[in-house]
Amino acid sequence: MLTAAVLAQAPNAASPAKLQQAFLEAxxxxxxxxxxxxxxxxxxxxxxxxxSKELLFNLGNAYFRLGKTGLAVVNYRxxxxxxxxxxxxxxxxxxxxQHSGGLAPTFAGPVAALLWLSxxxxxxxxxxxxxxxxxxxxxxxxxRTRRTLLLRAAIGFGLVLLVSVAGMLAWTDLYRRxxxxxxxxxxxxxxxxxxxxxxxxxxxxxxxxxxxxxSGDWVKVASGRQAGWMRLxxxxxxxxxxxxxxxxxxxxVR
Numbered sequence: 001m002l003t004a005a006v007l008a009q010a011p012n013a014a015s016p017a018k019l020q021q022a023f024l025e026a027x028x029x030x031x032x033x034x035x036x037x038x039x040x041x042x043x044x045x046x047x048x049x050x051x052s053k054e055l056l057f058n059l060g061n062a063y064f065r066l067g068k069t070g071l072a073v074v075n076y077r078x079x080x081x082x083x084x085x086x087x088x089x090x091x092x093x094x095x096x097x098q099h100s101g102g103l104a105p106t107f108a109g110p111v112a113a114l115l116w117l118s119x120x121x122x123x124x125x126x127x128x129x130x131x132x133x134x135x136x137x138x139x140x141x142x143x144r145t146r147r148t149l150l151l152r153a154a155i156g157f158g159l160v161l162l163v164s165v166a167g168m169l170a171w172t173d174l175y176r177r178x179x180x181x182x183x184x185x186x187x188x189x190x191x192x193x194x195x196x197x198x199x200x201x202x203x204x205x206x207x208x209x210x211x212x213x214x215s216g217d218w219v220k221v222a223s224g225r226q227a228g229w230m231r232l233x234x235x236x237x238x239x240x241x242x243x244x245x246x247x248x249x250x251x252x253v254r
Contacts, residue, residue: 019050030062038062053083060092069100070183070236073206077181077238084118102206103223105179114163114170122171126164133157180221180235182207189228193218200228209235 026041042059045051060075076093083089097104107115117125136154140147185205190197193215201223203209209221219232 019045019048023055027058030058035062035066039066051078051082053079053086053089056082057086057089057092060096064092064096068183069096069102069206070181072096073100073102073208074181074183074236074238077179077208081239082118084115097206097208100206101204102182103203103208105208105210106224111170111173114167117167119168119171122164122167126161126168129157129160129164133161175239177210177212177222179238180209180211180219181238182209182230182234183236184234187230187234189221189223189226189230191228193220193229197229201226203228203230208238211235211237 022041022045026038026045029035029041030038039059039062042055042062045055046059056075056079060072060079063069063075064072073093073096076089076096079086079089080093096102114122133154136150136157140150140154143150182203182205187203187205187207188199189201189203191200203221203223207223209223211219212222212227213220214232215229217232218229219235220227220229221235
């Protein structure tokens, strides 16, 4: 279900009641096997500025049943960005990658731990820790009692703030080098941004790679320690707004 908070994101569009009805109709179309209609309805909702974990997850399921594994992975990954600990999202994303043989993203241990919370959650935690640390420090300077307790509180909240900043930076790196998903079958990353260049490594449909650079219609992508060039049209940004400077305007969902 789309929540009231999600439905309030774009006040210039249809009313929340109509949008909720559209979401339910998309779900009915999916349940009845009218997958193309379900995809169209979900994408219409997204075009109006609405997105939620549930919408993206359902859209990924519809694409997967249509045999469009790359687009399924795109939407599962978008749902993961909003809810990185959701077991259903993680399970379906893992299954889609296994099904296609796609390359999975890899993160160092500390970074993987920091991505356990979403960016919004780290921002909330950091903001709360900042104010609590500030209040504790202020009370420490004013009061003459419970100074040890206040000092420990200030230090503790300060540490939470530092970890929150590290979490924000981990997500910011995903903005700086945006994730791309390969949406075309039988792709290869080349040594140079030229059609006649030698293939470097295979990049199956559904692979999640990182965009490093762009040259015309080509994008340099990385998977682990490997990097090569692919046609930009063969990939879709997980979060288009993150990579517009590097990749150009969002290409949209097909």
